[in-house]
Amino acid sequence: xxxxxxxxxxxxxxxxxxxxxxxxxxxxxxxxxxxxxxxxxxxxxxxxxxxxxxxxxxxxxxxxxxxxxxxxxxxxxxxxxxxxxxxxxxxxxxxxxxxxxxxxxxxxxxxxxxxxxxxxxxxxxxxxxxxxxxxxxxxxxxxxxxxxxxxxxxxxxxxxxxxxxxxxxxxxxxxxxxxxxx
Numbered sequence: 001x002x003x004x005x006x007x008x009x010x011x012x013x014x015x016x017x018x019x020x021x022x023x024x025x026x027x028x029x030x031x032x033x034x035x036x037x038x039x040x041x042x043x044x045x046x047x048x049x050x051x052x053x054x055x056x057x058x059x060x061x062x063x064x065x066x067x068x069x070x071x072x073x074x075x076x077x078x079x080x081x082x083x084x085x086x087x088x089x090x091x092x093x094x095x096x097x098x099x100x101x102x103x104x105x106x107x108x109x110x111x112x113x114x115x116x117x118x119x120x121x122x123x124x125x126x127x128x129x130x131x132x133x134x135x136x137x138x139x140x141x142x143x144x145x146x147x148x149x150x151x152x153x154x155x156x157x158x159x160x161x162x163x164x165x166x167x168x169x170x171x172x173x174x175x176x177x178x179x180x181x182x
Contacts, residue, residue, distance in 0.1 A: 001029050001034060001037050001038070001041075002025050002026060002029045003025075004041055005025040005028050005029060005037065005041075006021050006022055006025040008041070008044065008048070008049050009021045009024055009025055009049070009064065009067075011048045011049065011050075012048060012049040012050055012060065012064075013063070013064040013067075016064040020064055020065075021064065024064055024067060027069060028069040028072065031069035031070070032069050032070075032072060032073060033120075035119045035120050035121040035122075036072070036073050036076065036120050036121075037072070038120075038121040039076055039119075039120035039121040039123070039124045040072045040073075040075065040076060042121065042124050042125060042128065043076065043079055043124050043128075052075070076120055076124075080115060080123075083127065083131075084108075084111060084112075084115075086131055087111045087127055087130070087131060088107045088108045088111050089107075090130050090131045090134070090135045091107035091110055091111065091130070091150070092107045093135055094130075094134070094135070094141070095107065095150075098147075099134075099141050099146055099147075100141075100145075100146075100147070100148055100149070100150055100153065101147065101148070101149045101150070102149065102150055103149025103150055103151045103152065104149075104151065105149065105150040105151045105154075106150075107150065109150075110150040110151075110153065110154050113154040114126065114153075114154055117154060117159060118159075118162070118163070118166070121166075122162075122163060122166040122167075125166045126162075126166055129166075142165065144161065144165075145162075
């Protein structure tokens with residue numbers, strides 16, 4: 001986490017010394033939960049921090065010294081509000097294709113429950129998988145979730161299975177074809 005944070009900070013603040021970048025990366029790693037840092041880097045992907053923040057309305061300061069670790073967490077929350085409707089549309093699309101059943105639950109309510117019930121890293125892995133891999137690329141939803149009602153998908157009883165699926169990086173890595181760089 002620290003090394004990736006250093007790389008991303010050095011890209012954003014090239015005039016800062018290596019020692020300053022290392023110190024700030026260490027401060028971020030110590031101040032934020034590991035899950036939050038992982039989620040930031042999942043969503044940042046191969047973009048620079050400045051590209052990522054311009055997408056989600058979070059703004060980072062011009063100088064490294066002014067960067068507060070909480071700004072990254074605020075960026076994730078801002079990103080949720082920016083992409084919430086896309087996630088809702090993705091779930092609705094899967095309802096239309098009978099991958100899931102509504103079971104009387106609105107897709108927007110399901111997204112909010114998933115956001116509240118999963119860790120940041122789990123939620124954003126789920127977002128990447130559902131929106132980018134399943135809806136946009138057409139990958140199948142795992143058999144264990146096909147046909148579930150949205151209420152079941154967000155239930156306390158199903159959460160351990162959902163968390164187990166989202167726990168590993170292999171579910172994101174395995175869905176990239178070799179010619180993709182993103």
